[in-house]
Amino acid sequence: MQKATFGAGCFWGIEAAFRKLEGVKSTSVGYMGGHFPNPCYLDVLSRITGHAEVVQVEYDPEQVSYEELLEVFWSIHDPTQLNRQGPDRGEQYRSVIFFHTQQQEEAARKSKRKLANSGKFACEIVTQIQPASTYYLADESHQQYWEARCKSVRA
Numbered sequence: 001m002q003k004a005t006f007g008a009g010c011f012w013g014i015e016a017a018f019r020k021l022e023g024v025k026s027t028s029v030g031y032m033g034g035h036f037p038n039p040c041y042l043d044v045l046s047r048i049t050g051h052a053e054v055v056q057v058e059y060d061p062e063q064v065s066y067e068e069l070l071e072v073f074w075s076i077h078d079p080t081q082l083n084r085q086g087p088d089r090g091e092q093y094r095s096v097i098f099f100h101t102q103q104q105e106e107a108a109r110k111s112k113r114k115l116a117n118s119g120k121f122a123c124e125i126v127t128q129i130q131p132a133s134t135y136y137l138a139d140e141s142h143q144q145y146w147e148a149r150c151k152s153v154r155a
Contacts, residue, residue, distance in 0.1 A: 001025060002061050004069050005032060005098040005132055007052035008077035009085025015055040015144065017076045023063025027144075028056050030137040032098055039136055044092045052096050056135055066104055070111045073097065079115070080123035095127040105129065 008014045011029035019027050031044050034051030044051050057069060077085050079095045097112075099105040108129045116125050 001058050002066070003100050003132075004057045004059060004066060004104065005054050005100070005135065006057070006069075006073045007032070007054040007094055007096040007098070008073060008079075009053070009093045009095075010088050011053040011055050011138070014076060017072055018055055018057050018069070019144070021059075021064055021068070021072065023060045023068075024057055025060055026058045028137055029143060030054060030056060030135050031092075032133055032135050033096060033130060037134075041138060045090075047090050047092065049092075051092060051136070052094050053092050053138075054096075054098065054135070066107050067111065070097075070108060074111070074115055079112075079125045079127040080121050082126045095125075097127060097129045098132040099129065100132045105131075 006014065015027050015029050018024055031039050031049070031051035032054045034049040036043060036049035036051065039049045039051055043049050044053065059069065077095060081095070083089065083091045083094050085093050097108045099108055112125060112127060112129065115121070
């Protein structure tokens with residue numbers, strides 16, 4: 001198993017997108033990339049922590065490649081929006097790839113260059129690529145949020 005960590009706006013929808021992929025064994029949502037130890041949701045929301053909302057993906061590289069995860073990442077948000085996605089604003093919603101290995105860093109940079117050169121976006125891609133740092137798990141009410149919400153709506 002390997003880990004991948006992505007920030008692309010509100011973590012609820014991002015997590016739901018990755019959970020659909022064959023080869024993804026587990027996901028969780030949390031915070032990474034800040035300077036504030038043990039942040040909670042309200043800390044991050046207050047914009048004092050420097051953290052991004054992220055989804056951490058545990059995947060089997062025999063079933064799904066890191067490059068395939070990157071393709072999903074690029075397809076589920078607008079990487080040209082600085083510190084926001086749709087109506088959500090603040091650095092916690094930034095577009096960021098946190099790499100866990102040198103191979104992930106190289107693949108992320110190559111993927112970003114390829115997308116930038118594709119002409120798909122008129123604006124600059126502002127996605128950050130940074131080394132993974134301490135991951136703080138969000139509380140249980142945020143885990144698999146969309147799945148739980150959809151179940152309660154159907155019930």
